[in-house]
Structures are given as C-alpha cells and as structure tokens.
Amino acid sequence: MAQQKWMSKWTSLGLAVGIAMTAPAAQAASEWQINTSGTGASAATPITQLNIAGGGFVQIIPDFTDPTRFTFIEHGAYQAVQADGETPFGGSDLTVVYQVSGTGSFLDPYSLNFSTGLVTLYSDPVHDFGTAAGIYGANNGTAFATLAVTAGGLDPISGLVSVTTVITPGGLAPGYLFDSTGKDLSLTTGTKLQLGIYNQLSNPDELFVSEIVCELSGFSGAGCDGTPFANTPLSFTVQDGGFVLMQPVPEPLAVHMTLGGLALLGWVARRRRREHAALQTGN
Numbered sequence: 001m002a003q004q005k006w007m008s009k010w011t012s013l014g015l016a017v018g019i020a021m022t023a024p025a026a027q028a029a030s031e032w033q034i035n036t037s038g039t040g041a042s043a044a045t046p047i048t049q050l051n052i053a054g055g056g057f058v059q060i061i062p063d064f065t066d067p068t069r070f071t072f073i074e075h076g077a078y079q080a081v082q083a084d085g086e087t088p089f090g091g092s093d094l095t096v097v098y099q100v101s102g103t104g105s106f107l108d109p110y111s112l113n114f115s116t117g118l119v120t121l122y123s124d125p126v127h128d129f130g131t132a133a134g135i136y137g138a139n140n141g142t143a144f145a146t147l148a149v150t151a152g153g154l155d156p157i158s159g160l161v162s163v164t165t166v167i168t169p170g171g172l173a174p175g176y177l178f179d180s181t182g183k184d185l186s187l188t189t190g191t192k193l194q195l196g197i198y199n200q201l202s203n204p205d206e207l208f209v210s211e212i213v214c215e216l217s218g219f220s221g222a223g224c225d226g227t228p229f230a231n232t233p234l235s236f237t238v239q240d241g242g243f244v245l246m247q248p249v250p251e252p253l254a255v256h257m258t259l260g261g262l263a264l265l266g267w268v269a270r271r272r273r274r275e276h277a278a279l280q281t282g283n
Contacts, residue, residue, distance in 0.1 A: 033178040036080065036090030038144060038209055040175050041182040043091065052096065053240065054078035055202055057213045060234045073101040075217040077138035078240065093124040095138040098130035114152030121145040123176065137209035146171040153220050172277040201231060213237065228241050
C-alpha cells in the first residue's frame with residue numbers, strides 16, 4: 001500500500017518526453033506523409049502529427065559498489081492510433097518496439113545518461129497490437145525503420161530527457177515515410193522526428209505481464225516466476241500516450257529521443273526528497 005502511494009505521486013509529474021532529429025538550421029516540423037502499408041507515396045496520408053499509445057516496463061538496478069548510483073533499462077511497445085487514442089491508424093498496423101538503458105544518480109535526478117538502446121518500427125497488415133501474436137502484436141510485422149541509441153540525458157532547465165539515436169545502415173525502407181511533396185525519406189540524408197510522450201504508472205493485465213514484462217524484457221521476478229506481478233520501486237510498468245512529428249534535416253542523420261525518462265525522472269526525484277526528509281528528521 002505504501003509503495004503504491006509513493007509511486008502515484010511521481011507519476012503525477014506528467015513529464016513530456018521527446019524524440020527529435022536535429023541539425024543546424026532545422027525548422028519546426030510541419031506536414032509530412034505516411035503509408036503504413038509501405039506501398040508508396042500515392043497511397044500515403046498527409047499528417048502533421050501521428051498519435052501513439054502503448055506501455056513499457058522499467059527496471060532499476062542499484063550500483064552496489066556506489067550506493068548513490070544506479071543503472072536502468074526500459075522495454076516497451078507502442079501503436080500508432082487516431083485522435084481518440086484507441087482506434088488504429090492506417091491500413092496496416094504501425095507499431096514500435098523499443099529498449100533503452102543507461103545510468104543515473106539517486107542524489108541528482110539530472111544525471112540520467114542514456115547510453116544504449118534500439119527502437120524499431122513495424123508495419124503489420126493485421127491489426128493485432130495488444131495480443132499474443134509475436135510479442136504483444138508489436139513485432140510480428142515488417143520492420144521498416146531501425147534507430148540505435150548512442151547517448152542522451154536530462155535537460156536541467158526544460159526537464160526534458162533527450163536520447164541521441166542514429167538510423168542504422170539501411171535502417172529506413174522505401175515506401176513508408178515521405179516529406180510534404182511526396183519525396184521518399186529513405187532517399188534523403190536526414191529526417192527530424194519529435195516524439196512527445198506522457199505516461200503514468202499502470203496496473204497491467206496478465207497479457208501485458210506475459211508479453212512485455214516477461215518475454216520482451218526477459219524479467220524473471222514476480223509475474224514471471226509463477227507468483228503474481230506487483231509494481232515495486234525497482235521494477236514497474238507504465239502506460240504511455242503521445243505524438244510524433246517529423247521533418248527532413250541535413251546530415252548527419254540523428255535523432256534525439258526520450259522513452260524511459262519520464263518514469264525514471266519521477267522515481268529519482270521522489271527518492272531524493274525522501275532521503276532529504278530522512279536527513280532532516282535525523283537532525
């Protein structure tokens with residue numbers, strides 16, 4: 001009970017997380033086009049933003065050689081949806097599977113450092129996200145875009161967690177993403193993506209635990225060992241919702257991206273306040 005009350009406080013922070021590909025002279029994102037089936041520009045839909053919804057599982061691993069520090073890893077999956085946040089977008093299911101990891105400090109919430117990770121976009125002719133097909137119906141389609149995490153951290157002024165990723169060699173297939181004129185972005189030198197995500201602590205059902213917590217994340221604790229799953233300060237699930245913006249930019253092809261930062265920032269900040277209160281009580 002005490003853990004749930006503690007966690008509900010940090011989830012109310014509502015930190016926005018974002019993905020953004022940057023370069024000198026990059027402008028604000030505007031209209032772009034997407035074809036979730038990958039059949040080309042003639043069947044693409046012009047949009048200014050793409051809504052997404054899904055969830056993830058965060059694991060915090062304290063550093064036993066330095067009790068002030070920790071490592072983290074988050075796995076999760078998203079689905080492109082319409083404005084209602086539930087109806088799938090497009091003729092084919094557009095889904096996202098991600099894994100991000102890094103380090104941080106219990107003493108300084110702004111010390112988060114995203115060091116590795118992978119983000120993959122899929123197109124599936126069957127709208128089966130949230131089922132047992134593949135992993136949660138998120139990775140059983142055609143992978144058409146892959147991005148590798150190389151670095152990242154938390155901006156102490158804006159509170160925005162940013163993670164730098166790069167398109168892997170040959171990581172964007174033709175036929176899916178286009179600029180406003182219909183030019184295939186797989187032929188360009190760069191693309192700007194800006195993802196805004198809000199999340200909150202979730203109470204996952206058995207399918208989410210089985211597919212995301214156990215299978216995707218490789219977790220072997222409660223929920224995956226024959227005992228019931230329960231969120232704890234060191235391992236917990238989150239429900240996400242947000243949007244994606246996009247714009248071509250000059251080289252180098254890079255993306256600034258945040259996926260795990262919302263949950264982690266709230267967790268570290270709350271931990272810091274608790275330790276500060278304990279010190280004051282001790283005095």
